Amino acid sequence: MRTIKYLFQKGNSIASVPDELYGSFVEHLGRAVYSGIYEPGHPKADKNGFREDVASMIKELGISTVRYPGGNFVSGYNWRDGIGPKAERPVRLDYAWLSKETNQFGNDEFYTWCQKYDLSPMVAVNLGTGTPQDAGYFIEYCNFPGGTTLSDLRKSHGRAEPYNFKLWCLGNEMDGPWQTCHLEAQEYVRKAHETAKIMRWVDPDIKLVGCGSATTLLPTYPEWDRIVLEGLYDDIDFLSCHHYFENSTGKTEDFLGSYVLMENFIHTIESTADFVKAKLRSKKDMMISFDEWNIWSIEGEPWMNYFADPSHRFTEKPPLLEQSYTLLDALVFGGLMCTLINHCDRVRMASLAQLVNVIAPIFTKEGGPAIAQTIFYPFKMVSEYGRGEALRFFADVPCIETVHGQTRTLHSSAVYNEERGEIAFFVLNLGKESARIELKTEGFGDKEELVSHTILSGPDLLVRNTFETPNAVMSRDSALTEAEVKCLVTDVPALSFNRYVVKVN
Numbered sequence: 001m002r003t004i005k006y007l008f009q010k011g012n013s014i015a016s017v018p019d020e021l022y023g024s025f026v027e028h029l030g031r032a033v034y035s036g037i038y039e040p041g042h043p044k045a046d047k048n049g050f051r052e053d054v055a056s057m058i059k060e061l062g063i064s065t066v067r068y069p070g071g072n073f074v075s076g077y078n079w080r081d082g083i084g085p086k087a088e089r090p091v092r093l094d095y096a097w098l099s100k101e102t103n104q105f106g107n108d109e110f111y112t113w114c115q116k117y118d119l120s121p122m123v124a125v126n127l128g129t130g131t132p133q134d135a136g137y138f139i140e141y142c143n144f145p146g147g148t149t150l151s152d153l154r155k156s157h158g159r160a161e162p163y164n165f166k167l168w169c170l171g172n173e174m175d176g177p178w179q180t181c182h183l184e185a186q187e188y189v190r191k192a193h194e195t196a197k198i199m200r201w202v203d204p205d206i207k208l209v210g211c212g213s214a215t216t217l218l219p220t221y222p223e224w225d226r227i228v229l230e231g232l233y234d235d236i237d238f239l240s241c242h243h244y245f246e247n248s249t250g251k252t253e254d255f256l257g258s259y260v261l262m263e264n265f266i267h268t269i270e271s272t273a274d275f276v277k278a279k280l281r282s283k284k285d286m287m288i289s290f291d292e293w294n295i296w297s298i299e300g301e302p303w304m305n306y307f308a309d310p311s312h313r314f315t316e317k318p319p320l321l322e323q324s325y326t327l328l329d330a331l332v333f334g335g336l337m338c339t340l341i342n343h344c345d346r347v348r349m350a351s352l353a354q355l356v357n358v359i360a361p362i363f364t365k366e367g368g369p370a371i372a373q374t375i376f377y378p379f380k381m382v383s384e385y386g387r388g389e390a391l392r393f394f395a396d397v398p399c400i401e402t403v404h405g406q407t408r409t410l411h412s413s414a415v416y417n418e419e420r421g422e423i424a425f426f427v428l429n430l431g432k433e434s435a436r437i438e439l440k441t442e443g444f445g446d447k448e449e450l451v452s453h454t455i456l457s458g459p460d461l462l463v464r465n466t467f468e469t470p471n472a473v474m475s476r477d478s479a480l481t482e483a484e485v486k487c488l489v490t491d492v493p494a495l496s497f498n499r500y501v502v503k504v505n
């Protein structure tokens with residue numbers, strides 16, 4: 001068997017991996033909020049109604065930022081509905097998900113939840129039905145110290161100190177025809193520009209994310225991105241990328257090669273941003289917020305037909321987008337995480353969409369337990385050790401032909417953590433054979449030992465975690481032989497996602 005050699009050299013790095021790469025997303029959608037993160041009366045809920053069992057799983061994942069309150073939901077949402085005394089809050093129709101919104105959880109609760117669990121808020125303003133003035137009022141309520149009607153209103157709700165939300169999205173997927181009050185690119189530019197002006201007048205320290213294309217499938221992609229970048233280059237700090245992946249051909253190797261689609265997408269957006277930078281004679285590099293990504297089998301999921309039954313329309317916390325993930329999904333997911341790390345010089349934030357119940361790593365039963373879906377494990381494997389410098393390396397990896405063209409059978413990323421003196425190497429083997437690899441290091445120190453191997457794999461790629469079998473799929477530590485420890489040569493099993501840790505000093 002041929003040995004594939006990887007050489008990691010100190011200083012040969014892509015960029016530092018930002019904590020914000022390990023962000024997620026909670027939308028008012030289905031059971032993400034109600035009976036997801038928030039369920040008053042649940043045996044594991046705290047006095048605020050926050051589910052502690054869910055919170056401890058979020059901690060285990062190492063989640064950094066949480067995007068809120070949408071998603072499509074935000075484009076019809078009035079932020080005033082979710083503040084102040086709960087008994088006075090209105091019950092509304094949510095147009096995005098044809099649901100009934102009770103507003104018992106809103107901006108005030110989101111802030112408390114983030115504070116309690118040490119999560120960084122990333123808040124979206126409504127640029128669908130909302131106006132630039134509404135966005136200005138919203139940030140005044142949240143971030144202005146006091147002495148105005150809205151900042152004093154926050155104080156009257158028991159919040160003397162401002163929330164100081166620093167990350168803001170200028171709307172959501174405004175290019176999508178499905179969006180409430182969808183906009184053409186130039187219309188979005190005009191509205192987002194005026195909104196950004198007002199928001200920065202109220203708080204000059206914020207970071208703003210402009211809407212990039214909602215999907216590569218829209219005919220406006222990537223022209224939308226060019227127009228938005230040209231119009232908003234000086235207004236925004238990040239352009240958003242959204243991309244979901246599914247097994248569209250039904251072939252395992254095509255699906256496992258989804259990382260190629262993500263790479264291509266990032267390349268296109270980076271190139272478009274760099275074209276605009278040159279055209280505008282700007283000195284600034286536009287960063288990317290990949291703030292919606294995941295596996296989402298949009299076709300064939302039961303939620304598509306959910307509203308065919310008229311009695312399901314406008315009900316509370318409907319069971320929408322409750323995808324049950326397979327081991328295969330989790331392997332694909334691991335490959336996508338490698339791609340995010342390999343592009344972290346430009347992708348400076350990412351949000352796994354979503355966090356609980358809705359296309360999510362955590363799944364709950366109302367009044368019952370919370371379980372880890374299969375995709376929980378690759379996220380945890382990477383987020384635990386993927387902090388430090390992302391390393392650049394070359395390896396001569398064999399390819400197979402997939403729907404994406406020539407596709408590397410090993411897809412990997414590496415992160416050096418100086419404090420721990422460790423290099424974590426993450427690798428997806430999408431081939432049907434195991435692959436022999438050798439990990440070589442240069443310039444890190446005298447020591448060089450392979451100290452651990454964590455693997456996600458199994459005989460049945462279609463197995464899922466359920467309430468009956470919650471641990472059917474889990475990552476596990478695999479023993480290393482003395483020769484593997486010393487020589488750093490090992491075999492990566494077929495169809496597996498792996499984390500190897502090399503001690504270097």
Ligand code: AHR
Pocket residue numbers: 027070071072073172173214292353354
């Ligand atoms: O994450 C689910 C939905 O997908 C979001 O609401 C929307 O932004 C995207 O289309």
